[in-house]
Amino acid sequence: MGARLRVFLTREQDKTLLNLRTEDVPQKVKDRAEVIRLSAHGWYVEKIAVHLNWTPQTVREILHKWKRLGMEGLWELPGRGGKARWKEEDIVFLEECLKKEPRTYNSPQLAKKLESDRLIKLSPDRLRRVLKKRGSIGSGL
Template identity: 75%
Template sequence: MREVLHRWQKLGREGLWELPGRGGKPKWKEEDIEFLTECLKNEPRTYNSVQLAQKLEKERSLKLSPDRLRRILKKKGLFGNERGRATKENKKVQYAKSNSSDLDMLEWAAAAGEIDLKYLDESGF
């Protein structure tokens, strides 16, 4: 506490900010995430975070907890609702629950490129 007060007296508000480089450094590299991205895209099977952590340890000799790996991949947009065939179904279900209109759901699916929506009459149906 004394150190913080002295920094504040000497530097003002700027003395209260943490210096860059604090905290633990990441164990993983961007190449590791690219490796997992390729696995997720090219392999026909789906993975959970435990399986991905095991694959990373086996093939890249990098030990990350499944929890940490899940957070990294979610931050990169590669794991969770943004990935895979099964999650497209989850998005449809979530959308259907939030909006009961069938037309809205069809328009959403057409906008996502999952179906071709054709209007046959002037009323929009």
């Protein structure tokens, strides 16, 4: 069995991590801060894992990341997840078409128009969700 994994915090670090609970940060960041504080207060990895209903490996990863990166290790790295296949200009183009042209479009027709005019391939369902999120719905989608 290896050495016990534990972090040590200064009072300032502990106070900063404690204050994250009340700030407007993602829940994941708050949970990671709690893991680090519990470890600093003497909790074993397994006990922290049971307390948060996580695997011990997840707790270990957070503690190792803290040792390596400090506060930066609490946040997600940018660039995670799928990238948008469309740009803002593409959606603005469709919104202009919806405003200017007298006809109404359904989402498959809009997806075809986007593909033929702008060479952007989006599924009708995805396009409908993007437009709905922007508040562009209202032209027969």
